[in-house]
Amino acid sequence: MCTASWLRRESALHLFFNRDELRSREPAWPPRASESNGVRWIAPADGRAGGAWIAATEHGLALALLNRSEGSRPAAAVSRGTLIPRLAGTVDPDQLVGRLASSPLDELAPFRLLALWRERSHGVVAAWDGRRLDIGEVDSTLGLLCSSGLGDERATAARGATWRRFRDAISPWDPAAHREFHRDHSPAPSAWSVCVHRPEARSVSFTEIELGPEEALLSYHGAPPCQPGELHRARLDQRPAPELD
Numbered sequence: 001m002c003t004a005s006w007l008r009r010e011s012a013l014h015l016f017f018n019r020d021e022l023r024s025r026e027p028a029w030p031p032r033a034s035e036s037n038g039v040r041w042i043a044p045a046d047g048r049a050g051g052a053w054i055a056a057t058e059h060g061l062a063l064a065l066l067n068r069s070e071g072s073r074p075a076a077a078v079s080r081g082t083l084i085p086r087l088a089g090t091v092d093p094d095q096l097v098g099r100l101a102s103s104p105l106d107e108l109a110p111f112r113l114l115a116l117w118r119e120r121s122h123g124v125v126a127a128w129d130g131r132r133l134d135i136g137e138v139d140s141t142l143g144l145l146c147s148s149g150l151g152d153e154r155a156t157a158a159r160g161a162t163w164r165r166f167r168d169a170i171s172p173w174d175p176a177a178h179r180e181f182h183r184d185h186s187p188a189p190s191a192w193s194v195c196v197h198r199p200e201a202r203s204v205s206f207t208e209i210e211l212g213p214e215e216a217l218l219s220y221h222g223a224p225p226c227q228p229g230e231l232h233r234a235r236l237d238q239r240p241a242p243e244l245d
Helices: 080-087 093-101 152-169 175-182
Strands: 002-009 012-022 029-036 039-045 054-057 061-067 111-117 122-128 133-137 142-147 201-211 215-221 231-237
Touching: 002 061, 002 111, 002 152, 002 175, 012 054, 012 061, 012 111, 012 175, 029 080, 029 215, 029 231, 039 215, 039 231, 054 201, 054 215, 061 080, 061 142, 080 093, 080 111, 093 111, 093 122, 093 133, 111 142, 142 152, 152 175, 175 201
Parallel strands: none
Antiparallel strands: 002 012, 002 142, 012 201, 029 039, 039 054, 054 061, 061 111, 111 122, 122 133, 201 215, 215 231
């Protein structure tokens, strides 16, 4: 249950993310630095399983993980949050897809993984339904992905309509417009609004990543996007991805 949007503007890539969870879910930990295969990355951490649902790496890669309502769940599923630490050490799309394909996905519930690269101007969405992994390219300049435990298609239709309305009404379309979109409750606070409010679940946080030529900035708002909350920031110097053999 999440909404991700992104924007490539001048020399920077911006990723915006509402995380929607059950109200009983433990609070997440603020962003911190980690390392995978010699690659440093920053991410908030899940308060229950310790994994990550969004991250930025020192090689200009932004990752975001969304639930998928369609598909089959394993009897004893491993947290999907383990996936981003496995992939954060990759340096280009081919390496990421290869590592993803060789991962033990059958232990994970269905998901969609968004991967955006700043330098390569490339975007990929990997979709796992419990049996099959599909890889597709996405427009890395501007886009929207939505999910809901009550149905991804309905969430995409409702929030997509709000997305189009915002884009028609706001000019210039910039990071501030994305932040306003992620706070929106149209037509009313519900399971289908961008900022989710329903009896058992809600949008619990808002994360923004900015990947620039010199550094990655990750801002984590640990409360519903429409409400006041403590803001945590982490930064990471950027360096060119190594040449692969």
